Amino acid sequence: MPIYVYQVVQEDGSEGEVFEVEQPMSDPPLQHHPHTGEVVRRVYQPPNLSTRYGGEGTAKSKLENKNVEKAGFTKYEKDKLTGKYHRVAGRDKRAPDVLQP
Numbered sequence: 001m002p003i004y005v006y007q008v009v010q011e012d013g014s015e016g017e018v019f020e021v022e023q024p025m026s027d028p029p030l031q032h033h034p035h036t037g038e039v040v041r042r043v044y045q046p047p048n049l050s051t052r053y054g055g056e057g058t059a060k061s062k063l064e065n066k067n068v069e070k071a072g073f074t075k076y077e078k079d080k081l082t083g084k085y086h087r088v089a090g091r092d093k094r095a096p097d098v099l100q101p
Contacts, residue, residue, distance in 0.1 A: 005043040006030055018043065065089035 001022050006029075008016030016038070021030060029042045061067070065088055068075045074090030076099060085099040 001025075004029070005045055006033075006040040007043050008033055008036075008038045008040050 001024055003020050003022050005018060005020050007018045010016045017033075019033075021034070023030075030040055032038065033040050063075075065075060069089040069091060074092055074095045075088050076085035077088050078085050083101045085101070087095060087097050
């Protein structure tokens, strides 16, 4: 069962206590804190993507320029001297060769 993160919404609109609740995906999001009854909102978290089965270099190899380009993305790398971003992968003609910071 997934664990969801919620945050109490204070009366003045500021952020309050953050807590986790384990609940089925079929349940609607909580509207109120289960113990205090205060109004809450769900905090969306980035997914936890595991590279457990791929070995050490799997994630890094997937981000190689040829793989990024093959997937249809454009990749930029920052020049440490100028601070500009230069395109190193990607074929989209609309994407500029250099991006200014």
